[in-house]
Amino acid sequence: MRFPTSDFSHGSDAMNPDPDYSAAVAIIETDDHELTGHGMTFTIGRGTEICVAAIGAFEGHIVGRDLEAIESDLGDFWRSLAGDSQLRWLGPEKGVIHLAMAAVVNAIWDLVARRADKPLWKYMVDLTPEAIVRAVDFRHISDVLSPQAALALLEARHAGRAEREQWLLREGYPAYMTSAGWLGYDEDTIRRRCRAAIAEGWTHFKIKVGADLEDDIRRCRLVREEIGPDHKLMLDANQVWDVDEAIRHGQQLAEFDPWWIEEPTSPDDILGHARIAEALRPIRVATGEHCHNRIMVKQLLQARAVDFLQIDGCRLGGVNEVIAAILLAAHFDIPVCPHAGGVGLCEHVQHFSAFDYISVSGTLEDRITEYADHLHEHFVHPVTMRNGRYRLPEAPGLGAELKAESLAEFAFPDGPVWRDR
Amino acid sequence: MRFPTSDFSHGSDAMNPDPDYSAAVAIIETDDHELTGHGMTFTIGRGTEICVAAIGAFEGHIVGRDLEAIESDLGDFWRSLAGDSQLRWLGPEKGVIHLAMAAVVNAIWDLVARRADKPLWKYMVDLTPEAIVRAVDFRHISDVLSPQAALALLEARHAGRAEREQWLLREGYPAYMTSAGWLGYDEDTIRRRCRAAIAEGWTHFKIKVGADLEDDIRRCRLVREEIGPDHKLMLDANQVWDVDEAIRHGQQLAEFDPWWIEEPTSPDDILGHARIAEALRPIRVATGEHCHNRIMVKQLLQARAVDFLQIDGCRLGGVNEVIAAILLAAHFDIPVCPHAGGVGLCEHVQHFSAFDYISVSGTLEDRITEYADHLHEHFVHPVTMRNGRYRLPEAPGLGAELKAESLAEFAFPDGPVWRDR
Numbered sequence: 001m002r003f004p005t006s007d008f009s010h011g012s013d014a015m016n017p018d019p020d021y022s023a024a025v026a027i028i029e030t031d032d033h034e035l036t037g038h039g040m041t042f043t044i045g046r047g048t049e050i051c052v053a054a055i056g057a058f059e060g061h062i063v064g065r066d067l068e069a070i071e072s073d074l075g076d077f078w079r080s081l082a083g084d085s086q087l088r089w090l091g092p093e094k095g096v097i098h099l100a101m102a103a104v105v106n107a108i109w110d111l112v113a114r115r116a117d118k119p120l121w122k123y124m125v126d127l128t129p130e131a132i133v134r135a136v137d138f139r140h141i142s143d144v145l146s147p148q149a150a151l152a153l154l155e156a157r158h159a160g161r162a163e164r165e166q167w168l169l170r171e172g173y174p175a176y177m178t179s180a181g182w183l184g185y186d187e188d189t190i191r192r193r194c195r196a197a198i199a200e201g202w203t204h205f206k207i208k209v210g211a212d213l214e215d216d217i218r219r220c221r222l223v224r225e226e227i228g229p230d231h232k233l234m235l236d237a238n239q240v241w242d243v244d245e246a247i248r249h250g251q252q253l254a255e256f257d258p259w260w261i262e263e264p265t266s267p268d269d270i271l272g273h274a275r276i277a278e279a280l281r282p283i284r285v286a287t288g289e290h291c292h293n294r295i296m297v298k299q300l301l302q303a304r305a306v307d308f309l310q311i312d313g314c315r316l317g318g319v320n321e322v323i324a325a326i327l328l329a330a331h332f333d334i335p336v337c338p339h340a341g342g343v344g345l346c347e348h349v350q351h352f353s354a355f356d357y358i359s360v361s362g363t364l365e366d367r368i369t370e371y372a373d374h375l376h377e378h379f380v381h382p383v384t385m386r387n388g389r390y391r392l393p394e395a396p397g398l399g400a401e402l403k404a405e406s407l408a409e410f411a412f413p414d415g416p417v418w419r420d421r
Numbered sequence: 422m423r424f425p426t427s428d429f430s431h432g433s434d435a436m437n438p439d440p441d442y443s444a445a446v447a448i449i450e451t452d453d454h455e456l457t458g459h460g461m462t463f464t465i466g467r468g469t470e471i472c473v474a475a476i477g478a479f480e481g482h483i484v485g486r487d488l489e490a491i492e493s494d495l496g497d498f499w500r501s502l503a504g505d506s507q508l509r510w511l512g513p514e515k516g517v518i519h520l521a522m523a524a525v526v527n528a529i530w531d532l533v534a535r536r537a538d539k540p541l542w543k544y545m546v547d548l549t550p551e552a553i554v555r556a557v558d559f560r561h562i563s564d565v566l567s568p569q570a571a572l573a574l575l576e577a578r579h580a581g582r583a584e585r586e587q588w589l590l591r592e593g594y595p596a597y598m599t600s601a602g603w604l605g606y607d608e609d610t611i612r613r614r615c616r617a618a619i620a621e622g623w624t625h626f627k628i629k630v631g632a633d634l635e636d637d638i639r640r641c642r643l644v645r646e647e648i649g650p651d652h653k654l655m656l657d658a659n660q661v662w663d664v665d666e667a668i669r670h671g672q673q674l675a676e677f678d679p680w681w682i683e684e685p686t687s688p689d690d691i692l693g694h695a696r697i698a699e700a701l702r703p704i705r706v707a708t709g710e711h712c713h714n715r716i717m718v719k720q721l722l723q724a725r726a727v728d729f730l731q732i733d734g735c736r737l738g739g740v741n742e743v744i745a746a747i748l749l750a751a752h753f754d755i756p757v758c759p760h761a762g763g764v765g766l767c768e769h770v771q772h773f774s775a776f777d778y779i780s781v782s783g784t785l786e787d788r789i790t791e792y793a794d795h796l797h798e799h800f801v802h803p804v805t806m807r808n809g810r811y812r813l814p815e816a817p818g819l820g821a822e823l824k825a826e827s828l829a830e831f832a833f834p835d836g837p838v839w840r841d842r
Contacts, residue, residue: 016506045507046478050517053474057467085437086466092660092688092711095516096471140687143664143696239513243564266561267513268716270691271723275564290513295689302692 001025001402002048002412003343003375004421009184010374011044011341014210015238017184019044021343021375022412024051025402026103028062028111035067035114038401039107041099041314042342048412054100057087062104071112074135078105078320082137094292098317105318106348110398120319120398121354125165129154132359136324141298150327157362164358172389173353174364175371176204176234178341183208187222194226201387203231204368206262210237213249220256229257236262239290243272247279254283260308262286270296273305286310289339293317294324301332308366312339313348322352330360341372346383347399350390378406422446422823423469423833424764424796425842430605431795432465432762435631436659438605440465442764442796443833445472446823447524449483449532456488456535459822460528462520462735463763469833475521478508483525492533495556499526499741503558515713519738526739527769531819541740541819542775546586550575553780557745562719571748578783585779593810594774595785596792597625597655599762604629608643615647622808624652625789627683631658634670641677650678657683660711664693668700675704681729683707691717694726707731710760714738715745722753729787733760734769743773751781762793767804768820771811799827 005011006018023040030036041051061081070077081101082093090097113123127135133151177197185193194205205227209216216235224233235258241249246264253261261283265272267290277285288310291297297316300306309329313322329336336356338349353369361367369390376382380403381395393399409415426432427439444461451457462472482502491498502522503514511518534544548556554572598618606614615626626648630637637656645654656679662670667685674682682704686693688711698706709731712718718737721727730750734743750757757777759770774790782788790811797803801824802816814820830836 016510019507019510043507044510046505047475047508047511047518050471050475050478050511054468054471054517057471084467086440086464087468089437089440089465090468090471090517090520091515094512094689094713095518096475096511097468097517099511140663140690140693143693242561266716268515268714269561269720271720272561272564272716292515293689295687295693299690299692 001407001410001415002045002418003410004417005374006045012184013208013236013238014183014240016044022048023343023402024048024055024100024103025407026055026107028104028107030067030111035111037107037109037111037114038398039103039105039110039318040344040400040402041103042345043099044342050096051100051103054096055103057097058101058104062108067111067115070108074112074320075137077108078135078317079137081105082317093295093317098292099314102314102316102318105320106313106398106400109319110400114397117396119351119393119396121351121358121392124319124323124351124355125161125358129158132323135320136327137294137320138324140295141324141328144298144302145328145331149331153327153330154359157360160362161358164362168354168357169392172386172391173350173357174368175385175388175390176206176232176368177202177388178206178236178370178372183211190219190222191226194223198227198231203388204234204259205231206234206236206370208238209235209249209253210240213252216249216253220253220258224256232259234258234260234262234286237264239263239266241265243269243275246276250276250280250283254280258283260284260286262310263289267291268296270299270303270305273300274303277305277307284308286337288312290315294321294328297325297328301328301334306334308337309334310337310339310370311352312345313352314345323355326352326356326360335366336361337367338369340370341374343375344379344400344402346371346376347379347381350383350393351398353390354392378402378410422828422831422836423466423839424831425838426795427466433605434629434657434659435604435661437465443469444764444823445469445476445521445524446828447476447528449525449528451488451532456532458528458530458532458535459819460524460526460531460739461765461821461823462524463766464520465763471517472521472524475517476524478518479522479525483529488532488536491529495533495741496558498529499556499738500558502526503738514716514738519713520735523735523737523739526741527734527819527821530740531821535818538817540772540814540817542772542779542813545740545772545776546582546779550579553744556741557748558715558741559745561716562745562749565719565723566749566752570752574748574751575780578781581783582779585783589775589778590813593807593812594771594778595789596806596809596811597627597653597789598623598809599627599657599791599793604632611640611643612647615644619648619652624809625655625680626652627655627657627791629659630656630670630674631661634673637670637674641674641679645677653680655679655681655683655707658685660684660687662686664690664696667697671697671701671704675701679704681705681707683731684710688712689717691720691724691726694721695724698726698728705729707758709733711736715742715749718746718749722749722755727755729758730755731758731760731791732773733766734773735766744776747773747777747781756787757782758788759790761791762795764796765800765821767792767797768800768802771804771814772819774811775813799823799831
């Protein structure tokens, strides 16, 4: 499905001027028609059909399998998909084939959580430390984090879980607002959105930079004026700078006291991020929305290339690899601040952040989860925000189920919204 | 198209037990029907249809464009594909979308070389240093190699080009033999293939390892027995080891005096390769067949993670990014030994190695290009080998054009070979 978001410059940034937020959707039904699992991967328009084809390529790994058997060893299930050697060749563990796998994997987690009648975060925090470790593929990360070390880490956090869960249920998980400062918005729109957000209780504000330094300075000044010195300002360059350029521009923008600079350069450039992070301290560096697998996560952490790890549960290979990333970050004591926005990503991240707090890191220090206020109306169980915080979801499952009428209306290219263009 | 290679264990290794060598093919015709450009990306079976869909997604960037305008700025052409922000989201610059782009980009290079009535290698070496630099996208690598530095490097090698070209035309480019030691072959087959290869003049032999250490030792001993102490033996683990395991197994296999160990771990693990390379010296480390873009190449070289850079012109984004990789390697003084085998890869690498020798590195020291003797009969202009060397091709273009009858017979799933299964 595809939404014509480029009509309104929603989501516009220096790398992506005109996204039409889209999703390739995986829906898995049990034979008895009693349960349906919904997963999706987020895309920004053209090429979504390639992800749909890739989801189809996993059909042979799903149809006819026993859900209880899958649930009894979720790690083995993950490896059976990631390890299909012919499909693996197309990544490995990256790009379209991994995006598609995320949709399929997450549809299965949705299914098992629904069957347990729990929202996904609750299903995850109720897993034993052993079951969590079993869900993770330690291949190619064991030099840094072994299953035994991961188990010890989880067991050390076991005490206090119930209190943290109660606290989150009461207070909600802290979030920040991305949608104030899309690059395509005019000055009045940005001011108006900042004021509205402050009135709603938001404290952290992210804006897009990287297209033009003078314009970045003007917009940083504008947003800093609106939010005052005490609220946090984050900058997102969406990969447009080369390494030296990122350092230069970061230094120029330092006067606006950014809390972090996000995606300063290519997401593949671990050594580049490390150089930028070192040069720009005390400004911190965040990245991860395009970090494609646990091996890249491992290296970003090893190289001290990130101060905040942003993970994306549709870019990584679904919940199993999200858990791997959260464990690796905890091992290196780096905060995880998941990437959201787009369509459906907010519905995902609330579960991951709750799991991180309750079961893994045990802290909210420097942790904040992204939020953007687009397209939630298309979900059966959209996120609920209060005072700039995610309210923990109560509906069983992952929450990525799209309304049937939205699926019909925005189907591409045959839905009525697109047919008439 | 797909070949039932798994019937014979051709191509079997520790990661890929049963590949059916396949290709997603891009064919671009000029309006006047006078010229046809052929590009392809190599896959190993299931999922090839995803690459076909991805090739289709680039249609809007090709159909209706002026070939002369494309040729006048091949770098701009490359960026117009790689920079399509909606398709870029699906990588970025990796996985299916990048594999597909390689097929499209290479079909264009095939077209321009055919129009010039030159084989691709000759078209490339006849480009001025300025034109070569203009074909490269320096985005995200300029911190290590600027266009100016690349130009200086090419100009420094300008003298002697004619002599090197004459020498290569006379002698051929040195190659090594992979297909002696596929994991699925039995002992007699391996011995027989080694003897035949030595009789044909081969001097370098690569075998697959990584499935089982005892078996690796047995097969290393067997091949070393057959080839004697003076021929070079290379080992290929196809990514199966974790970092510590790679170091341990590499040390165990040191007694067979391997020249290099290839793909010891995940292709994404730059820091892991660096640790392995340091631990195993004087055994050298090779990798690159799954290295997906110039940013990863840059880091492998920066981190001293490789002693041989293997590049794949269907995994990288086609000829433009191959040139970037060759320039980066020359800058770091690391030999390029392109990855071949599969279907059609040998037809590609001969051009890249010739270009490297004639225009960029100017040396053959520690340089050797892969060769495997499968499936050449399906090409209109297959490679010609003599005494373990690639004879430089004479036919205009890239040489990836498949015979019409092969395309028909092995089309998947509708060709006769597959319809009857």
